[in-house]
Amino acid sequence: MKNQNMKLTAMAVVTATAFIACNPLNKMVKRQGEVNYELTPNPVEMHGDSIAISLSGSFPEKYFHKKVSATVTPVIVYGENSENFDVLKLKGEDSEAEGSTIAYEKGGSFSHSAVIPYKAGMETATVELRVSGEFKGKTKDLDPKKVADGTMITSKLVMSSDKGIIGADKFQKFTMEDNMVEIHYLVNQSNVRGSELTDKDIKDLKAKLKAWKDDVKMEFNALQVSAYASPEGELSKNENLANERAESGAKAVQGILKGSKVAVPEGEYTSATGKGEDWAGFKTLMQASDINDKELIIRVLETYQDGETREKEIKNLAATYTEVAKKVLPELRRAQCNVVMKHNNLTDDEIKALVDTKIDSLDVEQMLYAATLYDDLAKKESIYKSCESIHASDWRGANNVGYVYLMQNKLSEAKAQFEKANGISANNPVVQNNLGVCERLNGNLNGAMEYYNNASGAGPEVAQNKGIINIIQGDYADAVSNYSGVNSFNAALANVMNGNNSVGAMIDGGDDKDEAVSYYLKAVAAARGGDNDMMINNLKSATSKDAGFKAKAKGDVEFIKYWDNADFQSAVN
Numbered sequence: 001m002k003n004q005n006m007k008l009t010a011m012a013v014v015t016a017t018a019f020i021a022c023n024p025l026n027k028m029v030k031r032q033g034e035v036n037y038e039l040t041p042n043p044v045e046m047h048g049d050s051i052a053i054s055l056s057g058s059f060p061e062k063y064f065h066k067k068v069s070a071t072v073t074p075v076i077v078y079g080e081n082s083e084n085f086d087v088l089k090l091k092g093e094d095s096e097a098e099g100s101t102i103a104y105e106k107g108g109s110f111s112h113s114a115v116i117p118y119k120a121g122m123e124t125a126t127v128e129l130r131v132s133g134e135f136k137g138k139t140k141d142l143d144p145k146k147v148a149d150g151t152m153i154t155s156k157l158v159m160s161s162d163k164g165i166i167g168a169d170k171f172q173k174f175t176m177e178d179n180m181v182e183i184h185y186l187v188n189q190s191n192v193r194g195s196e197l198t199d200k201d202i203k204d205l206k207a208k209l210k211a212w213k214d215d216v217k218m219e220f221n222a223l224q225v226s227a228y229a230s231p232e233g234e235l236s237k238n239e240n241l242a243n244e245r246a247e248s249g250a251k252a253v254q255g256i257l258k259g260s261k262v263a264v265p266e267g268e269y270t271s272a273t274g275k276g277e278d279w280a281g282f283k284t285l286m287q288a289s290d291i292n293d294k295e296l297i298i299r300v301l302e303t304y305q306d307g308e309t310r311e312k313e314i315k316n317l318a319a320t321y322t323e324v325a326k327k328v329l330p331e332l333r334r335a336q337c338n339v340v341m342k343h344n345n346l347t348d349d350e351i352k353a354l355v356d357t358k359i360d361s362l363d364v365e366q367m368l369y370a371a372t373l374y375d376d377l378a379k380k381e382s383i384y385k386s387c388e389s390i391h392a393s394d395w396r397g398a399n400n401v402g403y404v405y406l407m408q409n410k411l412s413e414a415k416a417q418f419e420k421a422n423g424i425s426a427n428n429p430v431v432q433n434n435l436g437v438c439e440r441l442n443g444n445l446n447g448a449m450e451y452y453n454n455a456s457g458a459g460p461e462v463a464q465n466k467g468i469i470n471i472i473q474g475d476y477a478d479a480v481s482n483y484s485g486v487n488s489f490n491a492a493l494a495n496v497m498n499g500n501n502s503v504g505a506m507i508d509g510g511d512d513k514d515e516a517v518s519y520y521l522k523a524v525a526a527a528r529g530g531d532n533d534m535m536i537n538n539l540k541s542a543t544s545k546d547a548g549f550k551a552k553a554k555g556d557v558e559f560i561k562y563w564d565n566a567d568f569q570s571a572v573n
Helices: 002-022 024-030 194-198 200-212 235-259 279-288 294-303 307-316 318-327 348-357 364-371 377-390 395-407 411-424 429-441 445-453 461-473 476-482 489-497 504-508 516-529 532-545 548-555 557-562 566-572
Strands: 036-040 050-059 069-078 081-084 088-091 108-117 125-135 138-141 145-150 174-184 218-229 270-277 334-344
Touching: 024 125, 024 138, 036 125, 036 145, 050 069, 050 145, 069 108, 069 145, 088 108, 145 557, 174 194, 174 200, 174 235, 194 200, 194 235, 200 235, 200 334, 218 235, 235 270, 235 334, 279 294, 348 364, 364 377, 364 395, 377 395, 395 411, 395 429, 411 429, 429 445, 429 461, 445 461, 461 476, 461 489, 476 489, 489 504, 489 516, 504 516, 516 532, 516 548, 516 557, 532 548, 532 557, 532 566, 548 566
Parallel strands: 218 270
Antiparallel strands: 036 050, 050 108, 069 081, 069 088, 069 125, 125 138, 125 145, 174 334, 218 334
């Protein structure tokens, strides 16, 4: 019995030894160095909130046994942690396992894509492949193979430079007031009759000038005179007649200004222009008249382009022309004189004084403008709150209080104010933008983008706010589009992430050009572009402004090619 057991044991050992000797997994392990693997990108990159990889490779001839199956698992290892990507399953030609088939005689290639969420710490990592083969229920692991470093997280540098929009004032430092009077003339004459200077429009002008004499806010700005001749007589004479009427009309009004003691500055403040025959005015008056055959006369006007021919044809309508001569032509013999007065608004000092003493005397535009005269946020808030209370029907008061809260990072208070403004002016683009900023800062990217899409026309700030979300979500082409024409850190970051490393001017032209992170981004762009000197110079500037960038650069795989470079070591140590 004892001899029999020994024989059985010996047979088992022989059988196991034979299996091991014939197990194709052993040969695959032995030849594992002949397998090609490539993972892109390398280093891996974070885009949006994820890391995506593409794995490709090939097996040599007579390597992948027909009855073998294999599982390839890409693993990112960071610190003491690791995360598995989705596995790739492969099989031999006669295997019944799941997976892509690899030929034995010819060998074969494979490809695989996978995505995992980015987690803090993955910036310092490696990606390795863990391959396990299976043959007749037995498994064997190949040696882990490093295929990439990781992870580029440059997109996380995006600045929270979200831009709220103020409800702008429409305050004007001054306004121009037209005061038009007409002086009419007798046929073929250019002298101003005394009776013309007693007409109602002249009397009204004199009354205004008298009232303005002691008003320091009113000042003369210009006298504009345009004079015309009625379309009768020779064309050349009418041209001269219109010029003479312009001159006499200007002198008459200048006399009125002088008599009213209106200060007229020296210089070219008067323009007197003769306009010749007034056919356009003739047509307008004809259309408004009750003259018989007026439609016929208008057709004559439109048929003949030559003025003398038109006049001759109209005169041929004898009876009708008599009415025209009485009712229409006298109105065309005129000089139109416009006295332009400049009404100055409150000065900045006057507005400030009223803010402190009688703010309720300011109209809404003056009040909104007043807030722009102060840098102190507390003062702005006080003025906007007064505006919100006194001019409650205007959305800008509530919106602008919210804008101040936004600048103070009081998000809940800001949002409440913007919602109030939205209640006053529903779907106002400016308010929609500001509500979007609140949502973005609270982490609701989709909600913020919805608001921004409703904010069309509010201003260039909307596109830049969208650009921030584009960068965060990895939509770099859209980000570049939304930052088109903008010089800023985020605009440059969007371009770098989209493959454009020529961003120096874009950063240097922005308000944040002197920030340490701006120099750091220029160093990253230079490293990507292979410009060693530019990289080192900007890295030194970044670390001199913020020493924290030394440690970051040491572990940032953006600079992995330079980690052993002496100049790089000098910049980060």
